[in-house]
Structures are given as C-alpha cells and as structure tokens.
Amino acid sequence: MSVLVLDPRWPDMIPLQAAVGVQSPVAYTDEVPVSVRWNFGDLARSEDPTGVGTLVTTDVNDPLVKERIESGEIVVEAASLKDPLHKAQAVMHEARARGEWEKAQTHESLLEYLKQETQELIDAVQGKHSDEELKKELSDLFLQVLFHAELADERGAFAFPDVAQAFVDKMKNRAPYLFDGSTGTVSVDKQDRLWEEGKRKEKSAE
Structure with a gap:
C-alpha cells in the first residue's frame, strides 16, 4: 500500500525508488496524464497482497490521496517537489x-x-x-x-x-x-x- 506523488511540472520523471516499490493494482488520480500511466505497466512487478496497491498522483490535495495518506500508507515523493x-x-x-x-x-x-x-x-x-x-x-x-x-x-x-x-x-x-x-x-x-x-x-x- 503506497502513494506515489509525482511532480506536476514533470510527471514523466518517476522517482528511482518507485521502480522497486510500485505494487499492483496501480490506480491514478484523474489528472495523471495517459503518457505517464503507460510507464507503470512494467514497473508494477509485484502484487499487493492487501489488494490496495499503489496510487499514483500529482495532486496531494485530491480527497482520495488525502484519505490514503491519513490511513498511514507509505508515501514516495518526487525529489523535485522539495525544491x-x-x-x-x-x-x-x-x-x-x-x-x-x-x-x-x-x-x-x-x-x-x-x-x-x-x-x-x-x-x-x-x-x-x-x-x-x-x-x-x-x-x-x-x-x-x-x-x-x-x-x-x-x-x-x-x-x-x-x-x-x-x-x-x-x-x-x-x-x-x-x-x-x-x-x-x-x-x-x-x-x-x-x-x-x-x-x-x-x-x-x-
């Protein structure tokens, strides 16, 4: 169970740690571009036994993102967001x-x-x-x-x-x-x- 927060300026720049942390099923908030979603087909190499998987977003204010973060899920952020x-x-x-x-x-x-x-x-x-x-x-x-x-x-x-x-x-x-x-x-x-x-x-x- 994890939330992957991408930088909305450069959503194609997927954090390196995501390469080993993304689990199926992978879900996306609405604003994540289709071109970015294509990249996760190969990244999600393991199945989350809980069935929750990874939520990919560029919007930390999205209600679903807030809900999952507040529930204690692991959050991985693009380093550029700390700029x-x-x-x-x-x-x-x-x-x-x-x-x-x-x-x-x-x-x-x-x-x-x-x-x-x-x-x-x-x-x-x-x-x-x-x-x-x-x-x-x-x-x-x-x-x-x-x-x-x-x-x-x-x-x-x-x-x-x-x-x-x-x-x-x-x-x-x-x-x-x-x-x-x-x-x-x-x-x-x-x-x-x-x-x-x-x-x-x-x-x-x-």
Missing part, C-alpha cells in the same frame, strides 16, 4: 486562492508594497544589517515578484518560470560570455560594450 522555488510558487498560489486580502490585489494595488519592500531592502543594505535580516528583506521582495507573476498567470499572460526564463534570455543576449564555454574574468569595458550591444539588439527586435 524551495516550487514550494514558494505553491504557497503563493494557495494564498491567492484562499486569502481574502490576496484575492483583492491587482498589479496596481501592489505597487505601494513593492516600493515599501524595496526601501526596506535598501535600508538593510545601507544600515549594514545582519545576513539574516538581509535574507528576510530579500524574501519580502521575492514575495512581490511571486505575487505579480501569479496575477499574470491567472490571466494567461505568463507564469513565474517564464520570468526566470526571461532573465536567462536577457543574460544570453547581454552577457554572451556566460554561455559560450569561455572562462576567466571579463573586463568591465567588455561587459559594458556587450551589455549595450545586447540592449540595442533587443530594441531593434521589438
């Missing part, structure tokens, strides 16, 4: 879905808090606060990024991973030496030149 960035996104999504204050916010209404948190970070840096305080202020600013990305995701514009990809794309364009396999220190003059060249390319592509 702090994934957890942060999940918390922000839940806050927006359940918090009355969060539900009422817009990009515009959040600007006041963005300014406030930015100033508090500046104060922490200039005031030579402890690393712990600096981390706290950075997390407050990070909350603002998560919040705006969540709002954009709700209207189908972009999501938090797209923001991260936009950063990588910008650096590819403005700091190509980070991606060309070269090593060593890059001079400030070269950095400035490449940065400006990258900005011009971006503007011409708009």
Whole structure:
C-alpha cells in the first residue's frame, strides 16, 4: 500500500525508488496524464497482497490521496517537489486562492508594497544589517515578484518560470560570455560594450 506523488511540472520523471516499490493494482488520480500511466505497466512487478496497491498522483490535495495518506500508507515523493522555488510558487498560489486580502490585489494595488519592500531592502543594505535580516528583506521582495507573476498567470499572460526564463534570455543576449564555454574574468569595458550591444539588439527586435 503506497502513494506515489509525482511532480506536476514533470510527471514523466518517476522517482528511482518507485521502480522497486510500485505494487499492483496501480490506480491514478484523474489528472495523471495517459503518457505517464503507460510507464507503470512494467514497473508494477509485484502484487499487493492487501489488494490496495499503489496510487499514483500529482495532486496531494485530491480527497482520495488525502484519505490514503491519513490511513498511514507509505508515501514516495518526487525529489523535485522539495525544491524551495516550487514550494514558494505553491504557497503563493494557495494564498491567492484562499486569502481574502490576496484575492483583492491587482498589479496596481501592489505597487505601494513593492516600493515599501524595496526601501526596506535598501535600508538593510545601507544600515549594514545582519545576513539574516538581509535574507528576510530579500524574501519580502521575492514575495512581490511571486505575487505579480501569479496575477499574470491567472490571466494567461505568463507564469513565474517564464520570468526566470526571461532573465536567462536577457543574460544570453547581454552577457554572451556566460554561455559560450569561455572562462576567466571579463573586463568591465567588455561587459559594458556587450551589455549595450545586447540592449540595442533587443530594441531593434521589438
């Protein structure tokens, strides 16, 4: 008797320990893709004598999943679910879905808090606060990024991973030496030149 929790971002990445722990009968919650289900035909090499078997899911909030976990079944989770960035996104999504204050916010209404948190970070840096305080202020600013990305995701514009990809794309364009396999220190003059060249390319592509 076990519950296998896959990462909804990459459900095809089945944990290695599942290769020896999956028992028939194998059941799935509704959202598990058919392409993922095909993989379990060969994995389920043993029969659960209790007849309960393994439940495969990407949704820990599914009622059946909750019921089986609460009954004490073994839970195997994809390691990627412990990623702090994934957890942060999940918390922000839940806050927006359940918090009355969060539900009422817009990009515009959040600007006041963005300014406030930015100033508090500046104060922490200039005031030579402890690393712990600096981390706290950075997390407050990070909350603002998560919040705006969540709002954009709700209207189908972009999501938090797209923001991260936009950063990588910008650096590819403005700091190509980070991606060309070269090593060593890059001079400030070269950095400035490449940065400006990258900005011009971006503007011409708009």
